[in-house]
Structure formats: C-alpha cells, structure tokens
Amino acid sequence: MLDIQSIRAQFPILSQKVNGKPLVYFDNAATSQKPKVVIDAISAYYEEINANIHRGVHKLSQLATDAYEISRSKIQHHINAKYNHEVIFTSGTTHGINLVSNGFASVLKAGDEVMVSALEHHSNIVPWQMLCERTGAKLIVIPMNNEGELILEEFEKLLSEKTKIVTVNHISNALGTINPIKEIIKKAHEVGAAVLIDGAQAAPHIKPDVQELDCDFYVFSGHKICGPTGSGILYGKEAWLNKLPPYQGGGEMIKEVTFEKTTYAELPHKFEAGTPNIEGGIVLGTAIDYLNSVGFDNIAAYEHELLEYGTQRLLEIEGLKIYGTSKNKTSVISFNIEGIHPYDIGAIVDKLGIAVRTGHHCAQPIMSFFNIPGTVRASFAFYNTKEEIDALVEAVKKAKTMLS
Incomplete structure (x- = not known):
C-alpha cells in the first residue's frame, strides 16, 4: 500500500x-512531475561535480564519469539488459527511434517492408516514413479495432520474409492500450524481422525485462519517469548495435581519426557523439532509483x-x-x-x-x-x-x- x-x-x-x-x-502522459530527490540531484551535479566526462584526468572529470557510468549500470539492471554497453544514452524516445531508423538505411533495400501500428505516436511513424522514402522500402500498418486494440490476426497476415523491422509502442499514449508486445516480438522473429519497442508510455508504469521480452531495441524518455527532460535511453542487443552504423559523427564516438579514414569506438560510445547531457544521464539513474523505491x-x-x-x-x-x-x-x-x-x-x-x-x-x-x-x-x-x-x-x- x-x-x-x-x-x-x-x-x-x-x-x-x-x-x-x-x-x-x-x-x-506528456511529462511527469519531479520529486525533491531528483531536483536535488540536478543541483548537486552542478554544485559539486560539473565537468566533462571520459576525457579528463582531473578529479571532477573522474567523479562525473563515474556517476554517469554508474547510472548506465543502474539502467542496465532496471531493464535487465545483458551488458551495460547495450544501454545508449539519448535525448529521449524520439532520438532513440531516429538512431535506429537511420541505421536501418544500411540494412534495407527497395521492396523490403517496415511495419508500424495504427496506435503509434508520430515519433514512431515519421522516422520510418523518411527511411522508406530514402530506401524504397514500404511502410505497412497493423490495423486497430474500435476498442483501440491491435488486430493480431491481421498482423500475422501482414508478416512475411519482406518484413525487416516491426516497431510498435508498448502502451498507446493517446488511448492507454497495453499492447501484447511479447506475442508481437515472437511472431516477428519467426519471419526474421527485428523489433523496436517504443516504451515511452510504458516506462512510468511497467518495469521492462528486455531479455524476457526478447526485443531487439527498446526506447524510453527520462522526463516521463520523474527524470529530467532531454534524457533517455536506447537499449539494443549487442549484435544489432555492432551491425548498425553510427548515427552522428564527432568526438567520443571515434577510435582513431586521420584525414584518410576514421575508425569508430566500441559500444556504447559509438552512438554517443559529442558532449552528452551529463546531468540528465546521471539524474535519470536517480529517478529510476526513486521509482524502484516506490x-x-x-x-x-x-x-x-x-x-x-x-x-x-x-x-x-x-x-x-x-x-x-x-x-x-x-x-x-x-x-x-x-x-x-x-x-x-x-x-x-x-x-x-x-x-x-x-x-x-x-x-x-x-x-x-x-x-x-x-x-x-x-x-x-x-x-x-x-x-x-x-x-x-x-x-x-x-x-x-x-x-x-
């Protein structure tokens, strides 16, 4: 109680x-309010350890780096990811979806199919439309019924060897419908398709177990789970994250740079170009700790x-x-x-x-x-x-x- x-x-x-x-x-459903422990953690970061991460040998940089990576491990355990490098910090759900959709440009060819559902938020429709325009792939839509539920019989009929990725929300932001994602993931995998789950609306209510679900990607935003705006995560299976190309180029995501060729850093840094929202990443871990305490x-x-x-x-x-x-x-x-x-x-x-x-x-x-x-x-x-x-x-x- x-x-x-x-x-x-x-x-x-x-x-x-x-x-x-x-x-x-x-x-x-638009954004959650923030408890005092989260507000205090934001202030504490800027008052006590504000520094850039991963790059400095000085004490503040080491403290900030440690706090950031501890938060990554907290999120790994919260969602039960196999490895902490499968957790990529993002600015939110939209960023995570765009990162994956951009990467799939290297996977798709003309005639392939990308499947979304009729229940999606625009952020899980538009990036895939843009991807289809770039690659010649076709966007397929899982229909819904009058109760606001996906019609799974139609979903199964739409699946084929042409289906390369199925991307659906865990919970509808507009209607509150909880989708049967475990069944969707299983059916999609049977035809060899990858699956991305938009967990933006689920994360405040449900503790996802990405290994038990067996999803290939899972995304959510910090600001909907009592955390800061501009924070979030993309979970991806190690094999998929290694397969996809970087979303952005810049500092941090590189191993070696010459004018002739650049090699990329290992996960998770391959997808974390530039100075991140350090405070947001650290305090996202604080918010998850708070919700787990409740x-x-x-x-x-x-x-x-x-x-x-x-x-x-x-x-x-x-x-x-x-x-x-x-x-x-x-x-x-x-x-x-x-x-x-x-x-x-x-x-x-x-x-x-x-x-x-x-x-x-x-x-x-x-x-x-x-x-x-x-x-x-x-x-x-x-x-x-x-x-x-x-x-x-x-x-x-x-x-x-x-x-x-």
Missing part, C-alpha cells in the same frame, strides 16, 4: 495553486485503481464517450462530450486548476480512425488521488453546462 500523502509531499510542484485553485495535474507493483496496482475509479466517475456524465476501451490498459482516459470541442473543455478545466491534455496527442491516425478532431486526455500517476478525479468530474460537468 502506498502512503499517497507522503508521496505527494515529495513533489514540490503539487503544493502550488493554479488560477487560485489547488493544482490537479493530470497530464502525466515499487512498480505498487504503482501499477494503485494506478489501476485510479483508472477504474476515473472511468466509472466520468461515465456518469451524460454524453461523455471514452476512446480506448481495451481491457488491458494503463491509467489514461481519453474522452469527448458530444457536441463540444475538446479544446474548449480543456480551457475551462484549466481555469479550475486542472491540467489535462487536449488535441490529437501526436497520434493523428488514431483520431482519423475515430473521425474526431482530438480528445480530452486525463492521465494519472501514482501521486494523484481519487479526490482529484472527483474535482475533474465536477470541472467537466461545469464545462459541459457552460458549453452546451
């Missing part, structure tokens, strides 16, 4: 007021309770429709009220101190499937409460009255 009030006290931003009302923060099983159980309560309460509002009704979903509720634009609802509840997201959530194909301009999305975290959900329900009722 979580002591929610004790947890909330660790997040300074939650004590403030917005428009004269206590802040209710239900935009966690406990992912505890987080999942409590957030499921919030999801069920929020679903029940919101459906009390006449004319309200929830999009994404999979039985297997996380704490995201996307909804509309008949005849009212989602932006108008979001603007009114904001005046009452409640932060929700409105729009297409960078998932326009999903909105096109449902033939809607967007939704109001309330996304819950382990520091939210049922009382806050009650406040949201009353705010939505008020918005409905004002806008009807």
Whole structure:
C-alpha cells in the first residue's frame, strides 16, 4: 500500500495553486512531475561535480564519469539488459527511434517492408516514413479495432520474409492500450524481422525485462519517469548495435581519426557523439532509483485503481464517450462530450486548476480512425488521488453546462 500523502509531499510542484485553485495535474502522459530527490540531484551535479566526462584526468572529470557510468549500470539492471554497453544514452524516445531508423538505411533495400501500428505516436511513424522514402522500402500498418486494440490476426497476415523491422509502442499514449508486445516480438522473429519497442508510455508504469521480452531495441524518455527532460535511453542487443552504423559523427564516438579514414569506438560510445547531457544521464539513474523505491507493483496496482475509479466517475456524465476501451490498459482516459470541442473543455478545466491534455496527442491516425478532431486526455500517476478525479468530474460537468 502506498502512503499517497507522503508521496505527494515529495513533489514540490503539487503544493502550488493554479488560477487560485489547488493544482490537479493530470497530464502525466506528456511529462511527469519531479520529486525533491531528483531536483536535488540536478543541483548537486552542478554544485559539486560539473565537468566533462571520459576525457579528463582531473578529479571532477573522474567523479562525473563515474556517476554517469554508474547510472548506465543502474539502467542496465532496471531493464535487465545483458551488458551495460547495450544501454545508449539519448535525448529521449524520439532520438532513440531516429538512431535506429537511420541505421536501418544500411540494412534495407527497395521492396523490403517496415511495419508500424495504427496506435503509434508520430515519433514512431515519421522516422520510418523518411527511411522508406530514402530506401524504397514500404511502410505497412497493423490495423486497430474500435476498442483501440491491435488486430493480431491481421498482423500475422501482414508478416512475411519482406518484413525487416516491426516497431510498435508498448502502451498507446493517446488511448492507454497495453499492447501484447511479447506475442508481437515472437511472431516477428519467426519471419526474421527485428523489433523496436517504443516504451515511452510504458516506462512510468511497467518495469521492462528486455531479455524476457526478447526485443531487439527498446526506447524510453527520462522526463516521463520523474527524470529530467532531454534524457533517455536506447537499449539494443549487442549484435544489432555492432551491425548498425553510427548515427552522428564527432568526438567520443571515434577510435582513431586521420584525414584518410576514421575508425569508430566500441559500444556504447559509438552512438554517443559529442558532449552528452551529463546531468540528465546521471539524474535519470536517480529517478529510476526513486521509482524502484516506490515499487512498480505498487504503482501499477494503485494506478489501476485510479483508472477504474476515473472511468466509472466520468461515465456518469451524460454524453461523455471514452476512446480506448481495451481491457488491458494503463491509467489514461481519453474522452469527448458530444457536441463540444475538446479544446474548449480543456480551457475551462484549466481555469479550475486542472491540467489535462487536449488535441490529437501526436497520434493523428488514431483520431482519423475515430473521425474526431482530438480528445480530452486525463492521465494519472501514482501521486494523484481519487479526490482529484472527483474535482475533474465536477470541472467537466461545469464545462459541459457552460458549453452546451
């Protein structure tokens, strides 16, 4: 059982007021709030060990390097990667996906197929479209049903020896659907395809085991798991990371440079050109330590309770429709009220101190499937409460009255 009030006290931003009302923060799928331990770790880095890493013989550089590499090992153990050099620091999920898609330009040829799903965020669609344009490969889409679930029977029909990579999200940011990625990975591997999992929305709720999943790549962002913005990781199997060419050229990723030829550094440095977000990488480890101290099983159980309560309460509002009704979903509720634009609802509840997201959530194909301009999305975290959900329900009722 979580002591929610004790947890909330660790997040300074939650004590403030917005428009004269206590802040209710239900935009966690966009970014999470940060506990004091993470905020303090950011300050401590700049106050105590700020220096460039891997290059200096002086004490501060050694301290910064040690902290950065300790964080890499923490992340390795958190996701159960086989080697710590399979963890590549990135600026976030989008960076990780682009790194892999760029590398696959050396793998694909005209006529090959790249498979994405209808549930993807734009960051897991656009890089693959760009790759297909460059290589002559074809983009194939796994369809979804009215509940917001992928149609696995169609997925299996679409797979063939032409399929070179399947890339799907672990959890839909727009609908909260938890995809059956283990089954997807197994089926893709049967035809020899690689698999990338976009874990941006899963990482706050689920502790992934990349060896048990057997995925080839897994990416997530730090800012969604109580860590700093501009931080994240790409996990890749050693064999794949050795096979793909570097994404960027510069310092750190080299072994030897002459004007005639450059040889590249070993993993993970091959993919970490230039001075990285050192503070972000170090404090990402702090954030993961914090979430593990809370406990992912505890987080999942409590957030499921919030999801069920929020679903029940919101459906009390006449004319309200929830999009994404999979039985297997996380704490995201996307909804509309008949005849009212989602932006108008979001603007009114904001005046009452409640932060929700409105729009297409960078998932326009999903909105096109449902033939809607967007939704109001309330996304819950382990520091939210049922009382806050009650406040949201009353705010939505008020918005409905004002806008009807």
